[in-house]
Amino acid sequence: MTMNLMTDVVSAAQIAGMLSRQHPTLFFTLIEQAPVAITLTDTDARMVYANPAFCRQTGYALEQLLHQNPRMLASQQTPAAVYKEMWQTLMQGHAWHGQLINCRIDGSLYLADIDITPVINDVGEVQHYMAMHRDISDKYALEQRLRNHMTLMVAVLNNIPAAVVVVDENDQIVLDNLAYKTLCADCGGRELLTLLDYPAQKSRFNEGQVMPVAMRGAVRWLSVNSWALPGVSEEASRYFIDTALPRTLIMIADCTQQQHQQQLGRIDQLKQQITTGKLLAAIRESLDAALIQLNCPLNMLAAARRLNGADRSNIALEAAWREGEEALARLQRCRPSLDFEMPAIWPLQPLFDDVRALYQHLFTPIGALDIELDSPHLVGFGQRTQLLACLSLWLDRTLALAADIPAFQLMTQLFAREEQGWICFYFEDNIPLTQVRYTASPDDFNVPGKGMEIRLIQTLVAHHRGAIDLHSRSGGGTCLTLRLPLFYELTGGPR
Template identity: 70%
Template sequence: MAFNLMMDASAPQEIAGALSLQHPGLFFTMVEQAPIAISLTDPDASILYANPAFCRQTGYSLDQLLNQNHRLLASQQTPKVIYQEMWQTLLQRLPWRGQLINRRRDNSLYLAEIDITPVVNERGELQHYLAMQRDISASYALEQRLRNHMTMSESVLNNIPAAVVVVNENDRIVMDNLAYKTFCADLGGKELLTELDFSARKTDLYAGQVLPLVLRGNVRWLSVTCWALPGVSEEASRYFIDTALPRTLVVVTDCTQQQQQQEQGRLDRLKQEMTTGKLLAAIRESLDAALVQLNCPINMLAAARRLNGNDGNNVALDAAWREGEEAMARLQRCRPSLAQEESDIWPLQSLFDDLRALYHTRYNDGQNLSVELDSPHLVGFGQRTQILACLSLWLDRTVSLADELSDFTLYTQIYAREEDGWLSLWLSDNVPLIQVRYTHSPDALNAPGKGMELRLIQTLVAHHRGAIELNSRPEGGTCLTLRFPLFHSLTGGSR
């Protein structure tokens, strides 16, 4: 027998009728052997039939269920509003689906997902209710356990001070924590990973890297580390495939405090090295001054010896001259070497960055100390710490003089340029060159207690075969010019 399912709306009923005629017990057998619990009640919810699956699920036998109201299974744990909603729907001859907490014969509870369908005759009169229910207690418990794990994981992640984020194979975020959201808020709503250029740097970040980022106007140092995560497929198309698309765990830690401590430690070591260099220069300059002063009487003794001839009769004169020569030699041997580090080529910008960091607080958070390079690629040659000490000595002098002036705001400008094989540095400030208690000439800086800085600068610059020049500025203040030979001018080629 053929059935036209597409053209006739009553085809399903005709099929059912035909099957009933051909196989009278088929539908009963199907219901009896169905794995889902099925029951049939009258309009008052009295049970007229229950299949074996229903009996197994509830713990009641069929004889114990027949003619019993379905409320036999009620546990008093389901809110009344659920039952009210159910009956409002059923009385409108509409099917209802929901979850009820039912009680088995042994008083154990289970969560049932129930579908109830009103059964009406051809006149539209209600005759029965057909109910099918499944015990979803196990799946609900698993769902709740998963939800608890997710809640616990989310709580743990949100209490981690580091930003934690998981990205998929396209670097799109699939999970993040509260710390990451806070970073994004500090960036004005921008994605932190985008600002860190994560996609381009991802390969390097697997080894861990510290990156600077401006947040709310301040530089923060962030340590970024990545790990590959074993993925779990969520797509139906990958049900039979073991492999899953890769995901990446990214942990971003704010290590600004540690970075600042490391930087401060580096600056402290640099200060110590500069202090050592200044001290050696001071000792050397003092010994050189002593040698100059000692050289005059020794020369006079030598001249007297020549006038007395070579007969050796003047023993005292000869002894004095020899002791003077030995004293000169001892002083020469005591002169410390200024070569405390290897001469090298280094970028000038980093030198000035260190200088600004060293004088950050002394110059009103660095605002009154400006540095300008003729080219960002300028390099210097020599002992970097000593040249930094030269600049530091002059800034110390200007700050010291400015502190003696009332209602005075210090400004210092540094300009660097390469010219004719020399690296020229101009240090200009608005501090008057001539103080009232000194003579009216640039030599006033060499007065007791005020000229030591300039003499030490001269010693260090001379050690680098450089030149120094000091001038008054027409608009007031001073300008110190330091010139250092570049590498190629000393070697006759480029490095």
Template identity: 50%
Template sequence: MRIPLFDDASLMEQTVPAAVSATLHPGLFYTAVEQSSVAISITDPRARIVYTNLAFRQLTGYGESELTGVNHNILASRQTPKKHYQEMWSAITQGLPWVGQLINQRKNGSLYLAEVSISAVFSADGRIEHFLGMHKDISDSYALMQRLRNQMSLIAAVLNNVPAPVVVLDEHDHIVMDNLAYKTLCADYGGRELLAELGYPANKARLASGARVTLQIGGAARVFGLSIWPLAEVNEEVSRYFSDVAPPRTLVTLIDDSEQQRQRAQQRLEQLKQKLVSGKLLAAIRESLDAAMVQLSGPLNMLAAARRLSPEGLTHPGLDAAWQEGQQALARLQACRPSLEQEESDFWSVGELLQDLADLYRPRIRSLGELQWRCEPQLLLGFGQRHQILASLSLWLDRCLILANERPATPLFITLHAYAQDNAIFFALRDNLSLQPVHHAAPAQTFTQPGHGMELRLIQTLIGNHQGMIDLHIQAEGGTLLTLRLPLPAMQLRRPVTTGESK
């Protein structure tokens, strides 16, 4: 059977360049078109099929006789919207090429997605004589694209539902993907790029090793760390098709360690409170026993004096028995005195000790007034039993809180200044509370009332255990100044002391 495409000389002349058609036999073009892997069809201006090649017939499932002379809409399905056909006919009837996708139907009723390109073939006088169509089944590639799109949507949905902020970086450490949690966090931080605020990539190595960074977000301190993982290389550029080399990607997860840090800090403060309570209790017990021993020593000394004054050879069984019982009681009290050596002496940061004290007392002082502290120099080191020194400072703050609660009309103001001077470390505690209950003219018994003098003896006990001294002054402007003096550690004496404010 002869094919109309090449029976019509004018069509052949329009389809094949003149220079080529002059040297090659028209049968070659028929063979090339017939054996092409691209599905090709040719219709008249009314869309009746005049030619289909083998690839077209294999694609549709129809035979040549079933297609020739039949309208091309034999392949149409109801799945393609009418407007697509209207757009197609509007273009090709004006002689314009049209490229688009149609859902076609094979002879067996199965559907396939066809990418169709249609061009008009003109006669010598410029009229449209035929339409040349090239068809490609893109069902598989469309399914693959949809599968990839679905996977990307699923990944995006999963990432956006992950509570942790997650970002993907390219080889230049630029963000190429982030999730909703990260976007929200950046918005809460004033729209700034949170990763850069954390010091990435400048401090990449330090962050990757587990370093934490604190940022103020929404008026609260938030502590963040990073988990960094390299991603498998993904090749998506045409230039890398054969090399199979792609730039590296990095997956970064922001770890919000704020709550864990808060819990750890709270646990540490609770442990610190327990140690302070224990230390103060031991000091109080020791002080009470010392006071009892002092009171017992008076009568014992009198008994001893009476025994010495007795004539030689004259015994007083009552005096001897009383004296011996007194000595035994004194020995029992001495044995019950708890040791103040509850921890090993070591070096510790004075600034960190004051920070601990502030963390412990600011929640209690907040409703009554204010507590401020500073340390000069910032790297000042102390030596001894850290918790005993902390307990000494804590005892005076306890006294301030008791007096402040008795005088709620006066806002409490406390400053704590630690500094090095004359080969010693000084802790100067100033408050705006009157020292009337501890005035020199006050009866001696007032010194034993909680918050009214007892703490001074306990502080003296603890500081004395470190070869230190205390000094108490009434300030002319009102309030009191308690100064604790401790020897400067030997290692610090060997280097110059610089000054600096830590708070």
């Protein structure tokens, strides 16, 4: 190294405020061995010094750099406005920090992060400029790659039809997608996870339970699934700890359509079961009527046989009696059992919900169906579908009668309450009594569509050891009461 270079370096070190005036070579050694690329230029922007790190960064030898303007590194990729802003800052005596796209000796480009500091002499004049250069190409590429990944991730998340949320260890949201934001907007701006009571309902969600949420005046059904997320900590305080704070990925799917389809399927199945119950009750009732009618001539044949004596010599009489007995036995064997489901204890609220689902839309065009429970905790016992068949028979009768009255506004109420060991169901309607002709004569009960539903209801209720009561209301209309014994009344057990 020449004496002139040594003089420039010592002078520069002195101007910059040497680490120690007694040990000028110490500061020079530090600059030489520093991993950061450093240059020193004079006021005419000519390089008077460059350390080895700068030579390695650019590929130039020190001899190629001395007395050269740093513009030799310019790649023509940096906008002129950046250089203009840099010199304006330096000429005002301020330090400048920024990025320049520079060119190495081999023509390759790199992104340099540069700090340039004016070096002031003892009289306050700028004598040199010291620059520290850092090649941040790899760091910039990594940042861009991370930004691209984040952009891609956000794009993917926002195009997923399900709502996606990431929560921290305190169940606070740290990331969400567009679908989740839309659901929150549909909830009036309220946080959807709060409405779902996510922290308290985690176990139910993990079991696959679907939850209803009111949105924009309608009920939507949502399923919630969650997974633990692996990750790394972003906090400096956890640098030496190989664990990250837990994160949870939550996916919320709208299952409303599937729920409606399942509900429609369940209602269709329920309709089939009710129809089966009605059909079995009708067949049983018809066969019972036939047995009663058959018993009359059989009783007459039996009396004639007793008068004929013990020798049974009247062959025709004996043959007729045997044929009658066999016919009676065949009819008995053909009577279907009404036990087509196991008796059980069931809540009345879901049963009344099924009645609404089955009949509310049928009553709406011609009137109203009001369904109430005295208590939401009421329970029934027996064959649930049979009781639904009883309720269905009477509601079908009510609709059929109302359809025959022009411009009639039908008002029907179904009410249930517990009374002294019974569950009582009350049906009340406003159908004029002149429209009801069920009991004009006993034969009316045998006319198709005339009173048959009462006999079928009576058959099903009697099978449950219950009773029915039918009477007219003082203000017009009919009141039907079904009474079914409670479970503890049948078993003698505690309530």
